[in-house]
Amino acid sequence: MLEDGSRLQARKALVATGLRDELPKVMGLAERWARDVLHCPYCHGHEVAGQQLGVVGGAPGAVRYAQIVRQWTHDLVYFTPPDTLTAAERAGFVARAIGVVEGTIEQLVIDDDQLVGVQMADGCVVPRQALFVPPRFVPNDQLLTAVGCATGDDGWVVVDGTGRTSVPGIWAAGNVTDPRAQVITAAGAGSAAAIAINADLVDDDVRDAVTSTSATPTDHPNPTPALARGAHMTTTPPIDTPRPIMAGPPTKHQLALMIRVAGFPTLTVLNLSLGDWLATMTPVLRRFVLATIAVPIVIYGLMPQLHKLRVRMQTRNRS
Numbered sequence: 001m002l003e004d005g006s007r008l009q010a011r012k013a014l015v016a017t018g019l020r021d022e023l024p025k026v027m028g029l030a031e032r033w034a035r036d037v038l039h040c041p042y043c044h045g046h047e048v049a050g051q052q053l054g055v056v057g058g059a060p061g062a063v064r065y066a067q068i069v070r071q072w073t074h075d076l077v078y079f080t081p082p083d084t085l086t087a088a089e090r091a092g093f094v095a096r097a098i099g100v101v102e103g104t105i106e107q108l109v110i111d112d113d114q115l116v117g118v119q120m121a122d123g124c125v126v127p128r129q130a131l132f133v134p135p136r137f138v139p140n141d142q143l144l145t146a147v148g149c150a151t152g153d154d155g156w157v158v159v160d161g162t163g164r165t166s167v168p169g170i171w172a173a174g175n176v177t178d179p180r181a182q183v184i185t186a187a188g189a190g191s192a193a194a195i196a197i198n199a200d201l202v203d204d205d206v207r208d209a210v211t212s213t214s215a216t217p218t219d220h221p222n223p224t225p226a227l228a229r230g231a232h233m234t235t236t237p238p239i240d241t242p243r244p245i246m247a248g249p250p251t252k253h254q255l256a257l258m259i260r261v262a263g264f265p266t267l268t269v270l271n272l273s274l275g276d277w278l279a280t281m282t283p284v285l286r287r288f289v290l291a292t293i294a295v296p297i298v299i300y301g302l303m304p305q306l307h308k309l310r311v312r313m314q315t316r317n318r319s
C-alpha cells in the first residue's frame with residue numbers, strides 16, 4: 001500500500017529500500033555529512049587525498065577503519081574517548097604515524113562553509129579539513145520485517161544468493177540486507193534477484209498451466225497420446241493475457257439436464273400464451289406446432305447460454 005492509500009498488486013516483490021546512516025551526536029556533524037564529513041574511504045578517499053584528515057573513533061572497528069583512511073594521507077588524527085585503545089592499537093598508530101587525540105569532541109569548526117577544525121571539550125581546536133566517521137548502518141527493512149522475513153543474529157534480514165527471503169514471493173537486494181553493498185554490488189544483487197524472480201514466475205505459470213490442462217481427459221477437447229500419458233505439452237499465455245477457458249463438450253448427463261432445463265420453461269410459456277389456439281388443433285398437429293416453435297428457441301436461444309454457464313461453473317470450481 002502506498003502513502004496515499006492506493007494499492008498495487010504483484011505476484012512477487014523485490015524490496016530495495018537501502019539503509020540510513022546514524023551519526024554520532026556531535027554538534028555540526030550532520031550538517032557537514034557527505035561534504036567534509038565522510039564515511040567511506042573507498043567512495044571519498046580520493047577526493048580528500050593528502051589533506052589534514054581525522055577519524056572519529058570509539059566505535060567497534062574504528063581503529064582498523066583509521067588505518068584504511070591512513071592510505072589517503074600522511075596527516076591523520078584519530079579522535080577517541082580516553083583509555084579506549086589497546087597497547088597493540090597504539091603501537092599500530094605509532095608505527096604508521098597516526099596522531100591520537102583523546103577526549104570528547106565538542107563541535108566542528110566551520111569557516112567559509114568549510115571544515116577547518118575539530119574543537120574538543122577542553123577548548124583546544126585540532127585543525128582538520130575532512131573528517132571520516134564510521135556511521136551505524138540501520139536497514140530500512142520495516143517492509144520486510146512486517147511480513148515476517150527472518151533476520152540473522154546481527155538483526156539484518158537474511159537472504160540467499162539470489163536475494164530470496166524466508167517469506168515466499170519476497171526478495172530483497174542492496175543495502176537493505178547488506179551493509180557492505182555499494183552502487184555496483186547493490187545493482188548486481190538487484191539484477192540477480194530480478195533473474196530469480198522471473199524464473200520463479202515462469203515456474204508458477206508452468207504449474208498453473210499444468211493444473212488447468214491436466215483435469216480429466218474428457219475435459220480436454222482433443223487429448224493427444226502424450227497428454228493422456230501425463231507428459232504435459234502446453235503453451236503458457238503471456239502474463240497479461242487472459243487465460244483461455246479450458247472446458248470440453250458436455251457429458252451426456254449434462255446434455256440431458258441442459259435440454260430439460262431449457263425445454264420445460266419454453267413449453268410452459270408456449271402453452272400458457274398459445275393455449276387457446278393450440279386447443280383448437282388435433283393432438284398430433286398440436287405437438288408438431290409446439291415442436292416447430294420450441295426446438296429453435298431451445299437449441300439456438302437457450303442451450304448456448306446454458307453451455308456458457310456450465311463452462312463458467314467448471315472453471316470456477318477448478319481455480
Ligand SMILES: Cc1cc2nc3c(=O)[nH]c(=O)nc-3n(C[C@H](O)[C@H](O)[C@H](O)COP(=O)(O)OP(=O)(O)OC[C@H]3O[C@@H](n4cnc5c(N)ncnc54)[C@H](O)[C@@H]3O)c2cc1C
Nearest residue numbers: 016017018019034043140173174175176181182183184186
Ligand atoms: C554520502 C554517500 C556517498 C556514497 N558514495 C558512493 C560511491 O562513491 N560509490 C558507491 O559505490 N557507493 C557509494 N555510496 C553507497 C551507495 O550509495 C549505496 O551503497 C547504494 O546506493 C545502495 O543502493 P540501494 O539500492 O541498496 O539503496 P539506496 O540507493 O539507498 O536506495 C534506496 C531507496 O529506497 C527508498 N526507500 C526507503 N524506504 C522506502 C519506502 N518505505 N518506500 C519507498 N521507498 C523507500 C529510499 O528513499 C531510496 O531512494 C555512498 C553512500 C553515501 C551515503
